[in-house]
Amino acid sequence: MKKIRAVVLSLTIFTFLFASINLVQAAYPEKPIEFIIPFGAGGGADIEGRLLAKEMSKILGVPVVAINKPGAGGAVTYTYVKNAKPDGYTVAWNSTSILTVTNIGNVPYGHDAMTHVGRVEYQPMVFAVKSGGKWNSMKDFEADCKKNPNSLKVGNSSIGSATHIGAIAVANAIGCDVIHVPLGIKRRNAGLLSGETDAMIAPLTGAIKLAKAKKIMILSHLSAGTNPVVPDVPSMKSLGYDAELDLFRGLSVPKGTPAEVTAKLSDAMGKAAQSSAFMDMAKKNGFTVAPMDVATFEDYLERDNKVVKAIMEVAGLYQSKAKK
Amino acid sequence: MNEEILAGLMQAIQLSSLMATGIGALLGLVVGMIPGLTISAGIIIVLPLTFVLSPAISIALLLGLYAGGMMGGSFSAILLNIPGTPSASATALDGYPLTVKGEAGRALGVSILASFVGGIFSFFCLYFIAPSLANLALEFRTQDLFSLVFFGLTVICSFAAKSLIKGLLSGVIGLIIVTVGQDPVMGTARFTFGDANMLSGIHFLTAMIGLFAIPQMMESLLEIRQVSNKPLPGAGFGRIFPKFSDLKAMRFPAAIGAFVGTFIGILPGAGGPIAAFISYDYAKKISSKPNEFGEGSVEGIAAPEAANNAVTGGALIPMMTLGIPGDPVTAILIGALLVHGLAPGPMLFLEQADFAYTIIFSFFIANVFNLLIAMAGLKFLVKVLSAPKSILLPTIALLCVIGSYALRNSFFDIYVMFFFGLIGIAMRWLKMPVVPLLLALVLGRQLEEHLRVSLTSSKGDISVFFTSPFSVLFLCLSLVSILWPFVIERRKKLATK
Structure with a gap:
């Protein structure tokens, strides 16, 4: 018995040794890729990320394993991936949170401490009020707000989150102070319905169900152009207000990942995003698939980062600990 | 609304959900029976294994476990005079004497049937009360929620009745x-x-695995050497399904138990053991044969058994509608x-009503499975009681780490998890209750969040807590909840004088 065990054991070790030698020589990807989701199971980031990972597995020919590492608004995942081996086998499913956690100073680095593979999708943040209320347009809200400055309450997901940044942008654009109430993702919608807040800023995917049920009314959104999911809602820009910030999701890898690996990932990401399964989900949930390659995404991030930073500085939230 | 109820029902009676509920009930019966393995510990250990399942299926499994555990606890109480769970303590009073008399089957039959009655009664309360309560709770503003959570926390006092200082200390540690x-x-x-790991905070489930499972394991480890397992009473139980005369006798006690259990379940914190003893007491008071209590009265088994199973449905009401746990198990379910x-809470019924009803119907199915499995497989199930701990403990330890x-x-x-295991061992040694710490871990963050959000919203004006009617109601309830243990203590002292 013991001999057999010894033989089996040594064979296993040999197989592993050979396997690892092979890995060094073979072309990327040769082993499963870790696809880290910064938010908990069941949420939007998770459902969308898992489907994308599945589609990417088909294209890359290796398992792309979705793993949730939730916590601290994404900081746990970003830190984990930033510190991982730069070999393209650890990928972060990023979002606008990569700009907020870095600028608010919860991690000791900036968004540029990682390499960004590309954008997959985006969705607008919407400004919504309760249906049947006194405001039917942004102009109504603006007029009322200017009459009673610093008294209307606008709910958001948490201080420093993208929705808070969006709410500040809206308030700046209409030129009137409001009370920002950080009700949280769970209570943001409930607060608007109960009348605790007068309006809210939410991702389109988080508001579309209630809007379709006519419980709330979306007055405007913060995308630049018309949004295909809600084509009849005017954007802030089209109403003449200067406020623009989208929520995006995309992929990031550790800095130092070889360019050909990043390119391959970016290519697979784009194809997976345009798979029919993913496009169907986009249609159903209310986000817009619009892949961006490495270079375009870096520029896009740079521009959005300036927006986020500027708003945070005005609001006194900016505390970036990134080394200059 | 009807459509959503139907969708929930369909999801709950899917084959995969039914299987999960059945497996859960079976696991629950086993977990409940094993002394030293509470339902909370059992659920915590099984929980991580359910992450791969879809939410509806995993909740079905956990509910099966919850209901099954309540029933299983009384088997060991009746057969060995060792309650498998604290909630089954009252059952031992009359169950064990019947076993001694050689009527173990009769006692088990009554207990199983009474448990079923209690469970089903609480299901109906859940089904009818929860949606309207959720509707009401939609009106709650942040200041009301703060007072509600505060009320939930004052329950600590009822757990701290033995030593107020230790109970409060445990709660404060949790809040810190x-x-x-x-x-x-x-x-x-x-x-x-x-x-970055600390940035995401201490997950309360991680802390709970350590706090509940590790100290219990240590204790069982010490017991391994001291006592070998008690032998089970004679192989045959005889007839299990109660005779007509027993059915007649258990009618009122079971009704009392079901009612008291559901009511106490709805109140945050009190839970199974208290409900069982209160209904035992009531049943004795209205019984025509009170002197039989303690000697093997069927009524004395029916009342606490109906009560502790009714607690489960009752406790699900505040959990689902308000997001406030009624007992440790519902805290874990949250x-x-x-x-x-x-997110359990009023929005669950608005945004995911079908899922809310899936939970409710799964709870019903769990109770039915419980009855069927217990009645059919009792003889095999009780064999678990003689399972060697040397196999059980390492398995639990492994599951804790995986979990x-x-x-x-x-x-x-x-x-x-291990760090909290050490804390748990220390607390057990100091005779400090763990439940206040647990409640603080579950509710502490909400308490802070609601307080600060309401103050942000009111621009720092604290009068909002005293002008909103709901908030005032909850604050008054908190006051009652804080003073109640003292009133009882006082009464007891007066009575002994």
Whole structure:
């Protein structure tokens, strides 16, 4: 018995040794890729990320394993991936949170401490009020707000989150102070319905169900152009207000990942995003698939980062600990 | 609305959900029977294994376990005079004497049937009360929620009745622990020492695995050497399904138990053991043969058994509609739902009504399965009682480690789990209750968040807590809840004088 065990054991070790030698020589990807989701199971980031990972597995020919590492608004995942081996086998499913956690100073680095593979999708943040209320347009809200400055309450997901940044942008654009109430993702919608807040800023995917049920009314959104999911809602820009910030999701890898690996990932990401399964989900949930390659995404991030930073500085939230 | 009820029902009676509920009930019966393995510990251990399942299926499994555990606990209470769970303590009073008389089957039959009655009664309360309560709760504003959570926390006093200082201390430790991590309102880091793992805070389920499972394991480990397992009473139980005369006798006690159990279940914190003893007491008072109580009265089994199973449905009411746990098990269920991205609370009935009804119907099915499995497989089930601990304990230990890792796929959490295991052992040694700490861990963050959000919204004016009617109601209830244990203590003292 013991001999057999010894033989089996040594064979296993040999197989592993050979396997690892092979890995060094073979072309990327040769082993499963870790696809880290910064938010908990069941949420939007998770459902969308898992489907994308599945589609990417088909294209890359290796398992792309979705793993949730939730916590601290994404900081746990970003830190984990930033510190991982730069070999393209650890990928972060990023979002606008990569700009907020870095600028608010919860991690000791900036968004540029990682390499960004590309954008997959985006969705607008919407400004919504309760249906049947006194405001039917942004102009109504603006007029009322200017009459009673610093008294209307606008709910958001948490201080420093993208929705808070969006709410500040809206308030700046209409030129009137409001009370920002950080009700949280769970209570943001409930607060608007109960009348605790007068309006809210939410991702389109988080508001579309209630809007379709006519419980709330979306007055405007913060995308630049018309949004295909809600084509009849005017954007802030089209109403003449200067406020623009989208929520995006995309992929990031550790800095130092070889360019050909990043390119391959970016290519697979784009194809997976345009798979029919993913496009169907986009249609159903209310986000817009619009892949961006490495270079375009870096520029896009740079521009959005300036927006986020500027708003945070005005609001006194900016505390970036990134080394200059 | 009807459509959603139907959708919920369809989901609950899917083959996979039914299987999960059945497996859950079976596991629950086993977990409940094993002394030293409480339902909370059982659910915590099984929970991480359910992460791979869809939310509806995993909740079906956990509910099966919850209901099954309540029933299983009384088997060991009746057969060995060792309650498998604290809630079954009252059952031992009359169950064991019947076993001694050689009527174990009769006692088990009554207990199974009474449990079923209690469970089903609480299901109907859940089904009818929960949706309207959720509707009402939609009107709650942040200041009302603060007072509600505060009320939930005052329950600590009822657990601290033996030693107020120790109970409060345990609660305060819990409140301190929840401050670690990201500030819930500003999002800035607190007590993290620059570590990204600490930034996400201590997950209360990780802490609970350590606090509940580790000390219990240590205790069982010490017992291994001391006592070998008690032998089970004679192989045959005789007839299990109660005779007509027994059915007649258990009618009123079971009704009392079901009613008291559901009511106490709805109140946050009190839970199974208290409900069981109160209904035992009531049943004795109205019984025509009170002198039989304690000697093997069928009525004395029916009342607490109906009560402790009715607690389960009752406790689900505040959990589902308000997001406030009624007992440790529902606290864990909240965690389980959150892991699946579902937040229990009034919005659950508005945004995911079908899922809310899936939970409700799964609870019904769990009770039916319980009855069937217990009646059919009793003879095999009780064999668990003679399972050697040398196999059981390592299995539990392994599951604890897997569980704390699987929660967030973080190795750091395994250390956290062991750290809390040490805290749990220390607390047991100091005779400090663990439940206040647990409640503080579950509610502490909400308490802080609601307080600060309401003050942000009111521009720092604290009068909002005293002008909103709901808030005032909850604050009054808190006052009652704080003073109640003292009133009881006082009465007891007067009575003994």
